[in-house]
Amino acid sequence: MNLHAQVQVEIEDRTKGTMKETEIKRLLSANVICIFSIIVATVIPSLFLENFSILGTHLTWLCICSASVGTVNIVLYFILKPNPSNRRTSLAHKVARFLRCCVYFFMSCILFHGIIVLYGAPLIESVLETFLFAVLLSTFTTLHCLCLLGPNIHMWLRVFSKNGAMSIWDSSLQITAMCSVVGAWLGAFPIPLDWDRPWQVWPISCSLGATFGYVAGLLIAPLWIYWNRKQLTYKSR
Amino acid sequence: IYFNLLSEMDNIIKKIHTSLLSKEGEVTSPHLLVVCGDHGMSETGSHGGSSEGEVRTPLLFVSSAFDRAGGLLKPPELVQQTDLAVTLAIGLGLPISRNSVGQLLLPVVQQKTVREQLRYLHLNGFQLSRLLQENMATYEKDPGFQQFKMAEKSHGSWIKLYLEGNTSEVLRNLGKKVLRQYLEAIRVLSNSLSKQVAQYDTYSMIVGTIIVLEVLVLLLLSTAKALSSRAELEVPLSPLCSLLFYLTCLMLCAVHVVVCTSTESSCYFCSISWLTAIGVIMLISGLLCIILSALEKVFVNPKQMAKVIVTGIWSEFDVLILAGTVGHVSSLGASSFIEEEHQTWYFLVSTLCLALCQETCRHYFLAKDCDLQLPSSAKANPEEAKGAHHHRDDAGYLQDAPKTGKAANSESARGSEKWMALATPWAVLVCCRLLRSLNQTGVQWAHKPDFGHWLTSSEHKAELSLVASVSLVMIFILVQRRCSLVSKIAMALGLLGVYSYRAAIGNVEFPWQRDSKDISKGIIEARFVYVFVLGIVFTGTKDLLKSQVLSTDAKTKFIGLWEIYSGLVLLAALLLRPHNLPVLVFCLLIQAMMTKYVWKPLEFDAAQVTIMHYWFGQAFFFFQGNSNSIASVDVSAGFVGLDNYVEIPAIFLTGFATYSGPLLWAIHLLCYLSSDVSRNPSAMGHGCFCYALLRSIPVAVYIVLVTGLRYHLFIWSVFSPKLLYEGVHVFITAAVCTFFTAMDHNHLRKVQD
Ligand SMILES: [Zn+2]
Numbered sequence: 001m002n003l004h005a006q007v008q009v010e011i012e013d014r015t016k017g018t019m020k021e022t023e024i025k026r027l028l029s030a031n032v033i034c035i036f037s038i039i040v041a042t043v044i045p046s047l048f049l050e051n052f053s054i055l056g057t058h059l060t061w062l063c064i065c066s067a068s069v070g071t072v073n074i075v076l077y078f079i080l081k082p083n084p085s086n087r088r089t090s091l092a093h094k095v096a097r098f099l100r101c102c103v104y105f106f107m108s109c110i111l112f113h114g115i116i117v118l119y120g121a122p123l124i125e126s127v128l129e130t131f132l133f134a135v136l137l138s139t140f141t142t143l144h145c146l147c148l149l150g151p152n153i154h155m156w157l158r159v160f161s162k163n164g165a166m167s168i169w170d171s172s173l174q175i176t177a178m179c180s181v182v183g184a185w186l187g188a189f190p191i192p193l194d195w196d197r198p199w200q201v202w203p204i205s206c207s208l209g210a211t212f213g214y215v216a217g218l219l220i221a222p223l224w225i226y227w228n229r230k231q232l233t234y235k236s237r
Numbered sequence: 238i239y240f241n242l243l244s245e246m247d248n249i250i251k252k253i254h255t256s257l258l259s260k261e262g263e264v265t266s267p268h269l270l271v272v273c274g275d276h277g278m279s280e281t282g283s284h285g286g287s288s289e290g291e292v293r294t295p296l297l298f299v300s301s302a303f304d305r306a307g308g309l310l311k312p313p314e315l316v317q318q319t320d321l322a323v324t325l326a327i328g329l330g331l332p333i334s335r336n337s338v339g340q341l342l343l344p345v346v347q348q349k350t351v352r353e354q355l356r357y358l359h360l361n362g363f364q365l366s367r368l369l370q371e372n373m374a375t376y377e378k379d380p381g382f383q384q385f386k387m388a389e390k391s392h393g394s395w396i397k398l399y400l401e402g403n404t405s406e407v408l409r410n411l412g413k414k415v416l417r418q419y420l421e422a423i424r425v426l427s428n429s430l431s432k433q434v435a436q437y438d439t440y441s442m443i444v445g446t447i448i449v450l451e452v453l454v455l456l457l458l459s460t461a462k463a464l465s466s467r468a469e470l471e472v473p474l475s476p477l478c479s480l481l482f483y484l485t486c487l488m489l490c491a492v493h494v495v496v497c498t499s500t501e502s503s504c505y506f507c508s509i510s511w512l513t514a515i516g517v518i519m520l521i522s523g524l525l526c527i528i529l530s531a532l533e534k535v536f537v538n539p540k541q542m543a544k545v546i547v548t549g550i551w552s553e554f555d556v557l558i559l560a561g562t563v564g565h566v567s568s569l570g571a572s573s574f575i576e577e578e579h580q581t582w583y584f585l586v587s588t589l590c591l592a593l594c595q596e597t598c599r600h601y602f603l604a605k606d607c608d609l610q611l612p613s614s615a616k617a618n619p620e621e622a623k624g625a626h627h628h629r630d631d632a633g634y635l636q637d638a639p640k641t642g643k644a645a646n647s648e649s650a651r652g653s654e655k656w657m658a659l660a661t662p663w664a665v666l667v668c669c670r671l672l673r674s675l676n677q678t679g680v681q682w683a684h685k686p687d688f689g690h691w692l693t694s695s696e697h698k699a700e701l702s703l704v705a706s707v708s709l710v711m712i713f714i715l716v717q718r719r720c721s722l723v724s725k726i727a728m729a730l731g732l733l734g735v736y737s738y739r740a741a742i743g744n745v746e747f748p749w750q751r752d753s754k755d756i757s758k759g760i761i762e763a764r765f766v767y768v769f770v771l772g773i774v775f776t777g778t779k780d781l782l783k784s785q786v787l788s789t790d791a792k793t794k795f796i797g798l799w800e801i802y803s804g805l806v807l808l809a810a811l812l813l814r815p816h817n818l819p820v821l822v823f824c825l826l827i828q829a830m831m832t833k834y835v836w837k838p839l840e841f842d843a844a845q846v847t848i849m850h851y852w853f854g855q856a857f858f859f860f861q862g863n864s865n866s867i868a869s870v871d872v873s874a875g876f877v878g879l880d881n882y883v884e885i886p887a888i889f890l891t892g893f894a895t896y897s898g899p900l901l902w903a904i905h906l907l908c909y910l911s912s913d914v915s916r917n918p919s920a921m922g923h924g925c926f927c928y929a930l931l932r933s934i935p936v937a938v939y940i941v942l943v944t945g946l947r948y949h950l951f952i953w954s955v956f957s958p959k960l961l962y963e964g965v966h967v968f969i970t971a972a973v974c975t976f977f978t979a980m981d982h983n984h985l986r987k988v989q990d
Pocket residue numbers: 194284
């Protein structure tokens with residue numbers, strides 16, 4: 001490699017680096033907004049609803065939290081457009097796409113519900129609790145995927161395989177999804193303890209674990225990407 | 238919430254008290270209401286620890302016999318739990334139980350006359366001094382005993398005065414003095430007695446713990462070596478060791494002599510014969526020397542060690558396995574996690590299944606993409622080439638690129654197999670979910686209705702019969718595939734015998750035999766089955782010996798092992814209660830499916846397969862309805878086919894029935910590894926080592942934990958039964974590992990020939 005080429009590569013790298021840094025800033029702001037939406041979903045309803053609390057009226061909180069995180073995610077997707085598609089698409093195409101997204105989301109809810117039941121959640125009693133927990137988990141993972149990647153299973157498989165991330169957004173998606181699922185998984189640990197605390201009731205500890213995991217993932221993702229920005233080389237799409 | 242509960246409880250007690258008061262006139266003696274808590278709670282909500290807040294509970298005596306005009310509210314006194322039994326015995330007019338170390342709570346009998354009070358105290362003191370005489374050789378020197386004798390004397394003089402009709406101040410003062418003397422004597426006696434009872438045999442405990450820890454450290458140190466391709470567990474010895482060995486021996490002998498001559502209390506390790514003690518001391522110092530030389534080896538060339546750690550790629554799967562093991566071991570410190578240990582294992586097994594699902598997905602989808610795209614990437618479609626590049630990374634990471642390349646042409650034939658492989662983890666998950674609703678064990682959720690209870694209730698006998706017969710047929714279908722013809726017939730007859738045994742003792746019914754005939758013990762039927770079990774095991778052993786002596790191919794050996802395995806399955810089918818037969822079926826089903834579609838095609842290495850077998854074995858231990866309390870042991874298994882209690886067979890049968898889950902999985906592991914030997918000659922050694930390591934880590938940690946927690950509130954109710962279970966499990970594991978090594982050694986020798 002001659003000197004000229006080397007210099008060119010370096011310049012390219014530097015421009016890429018600055019581009020990456022602005023991307024990371026956008027990612028960070030988006031994630032902060034997501035975290036903020038969770039906090040709002042926890043605090044605001046207590047002003048309007050009487051005796052609202054995370055533990056007491058957990059189901060309401062689950063609904064409000066999933067709804068707010070979901071809307072914030074969708075709105076952010078429309079504002080930021082992290083993966084802009086260059087093809088012009090017709091309205092019919094868009095509607096079909098939207099419907100497919102809905103179907104996928106519902107299917108993922110059912111899948112999560114099934115997995116939770118297989119993990120030992122009661123089959124018949126507290127179905128609603130289990131399902132809402134599944135909806136929360138889907139909001140944290142599947143909805144995020146749908147916003148970023150669209151209803152395209154092959155893309156999902158690619159992103160969630162090793163070295164499959166093609167942009168900062170993909171890495172962030174990997175980290176947050178992993179963190180929410182692991183958080184929910186860890187949240188199941190205190191259930192067998194006989195402390196008789198209100199937060200040990202099914203599914204409070206798990207959903208809290210998932211939420212904390214999600215928040216942690218949102219915070220970790222930009223930091224991790226920033227830390228490893230030298231090693232991360234994404235192929236341009 | 239606690240505040241509401243408390244006021245509710247107050248109301249209930251008030252109700253009880255008033256209703257008792259209203260009945261007071263009908264009976265002569267007054268009522269006594271004792272209110273106490275089982276334990277307190279710390280601020281963080283934990284209970285069962287030994288902190289002040291957790292150990293202290295309120296104790297309340299409510300009775301109309303007490304002086305209500307006490308006026309001033311005195312601050313509550315601190316009393317011992319052991320005092321309650323004595324007080325209640327005296328109050329009920331019953332003799333004090335022989336081994337009680339408590340002292341009478343005098344305030345309870347305050348309303349009685351001085352004479353009666355003295356009589357009660359004398360009873361209490363007499364019982365305590367008798368207990369002291371039984372437990373201590375030098376009881377006459379004990380200050381409490383001497384004080385008691387003095388008090389007895391003054392009691393005698395008080396009685397003399399009393400009988401003389403003396404009612405003066407002298408009598409009252411003397412009475413008070415005797416009372417005080419008695420109380421003091423009882424206090425001292427009770428103290429010295431409880432000190433003796435609460436004494437642990439610390440020396441023996443330390444010796445045992447040291448041996449266990451040394452073995453564990455040795456195993457851990459040799460992990461890298463044992464899991465290398467040569468699978469050797471050599472004993473390193475450096476020249477410095479012989480001197481060290483003698484020095485340690487001498488030192489330990491000196492310590493032994495000093496300890497054993499200085500303490501007066503009984504000590505197990507001191508009471509064994511000198512020869513054995515010296516043997517143990519030599520074992521300890523020998524192990525120490527081996528550990529030191531192993532450590533030296535590690536530190537002299539740390540590169541080798543580091544290489545092993547670095548080159549061993551840590552997939553998510555390995556991380557999961559490690560995290561699961563560490564998590565399980567650390568959960569052993571909390572009493573509620575021990576009570577609910579089945580939850581831990583179910584959780585781990587479910588996670589394992591999901592991880593396997595991900596692994597199969599990755600193997601089949603990404604590897605297939607790789608195959609399809611590798612040729613096309615040559616055609617310079619840039620995007621696809623990149624995709625293929627990624628997938629090649631994945632494939633290389635899975636180390637199965639050559640295999641998939643080879644198998645590319647037989648792609649269509651593998652289609653069904655692929656879908657089966659993808660479905661297997663889910664099927665296993667569903668099986669596990671079904672099994673966990675069969676037997677609800679543990680403590681917290683034990684009251685929940687489960688399928689097992691539904692089946693065993695008398696009105697569902699027909700359903701139970703159906704389940705049992707279907708299960709037996711399934712067992713036959715699943716086991717017979719690899720047996721020889723003779724064993725097949727024996728197996729079928731044996732399973733028929735199992736059903737007729739259950740019918741004979743009245744658990745299930747024959748469809749054509751509606752009338753309830755008299756229930757026998759089913760001895761003939763059970764012995765009929767035993768004959769077949771022995772027969773099958775015997776044929777298996779014969780095959781094994783033949784393969785060993787004549788050194789024929791591994792096929793004969795595998796068949797022999799499989800026949801031994803099927804004999805044990807038949808025995809388990811006989812011993813397990815009929816509603817637990819589905820556990821056996823699912824065990825066989827999961828083993829068959831995993832072997833065929835997951836372990837073999839995905840080429841898991843021996844260590845991973847061993848760990849999976851171990852986890853499933855633990856889960857099945859709880860699936861069959863066991864728990865970590867003694868109450869769930871099925872003692873009836875020890876009487877199958879026996880007229881009355883015969884110790885050795887009863888112990889063997891009960892042990893087998895209790896541990897049939899882990900044992901069957903371990904033997905299946907042996908079968909699997911012996912069939913795998915052609916691919917990886919050291920598989921057996923790896924498996925055996927991993928199995929031993931997996932069992933010894935929790936046991937060693939648990940022994941240390943229990944030693945630390947020996948003053949825990951639940952030491953007798955939770956920790957000790959678990960220790961017993963772990964101990965028996967270690968014995969069984971040791972037997973299995975010996976079997977493993979026997980198989981493996983012969984194989985190695987054969988290779989050398
Ligand atoms: Zn408790």
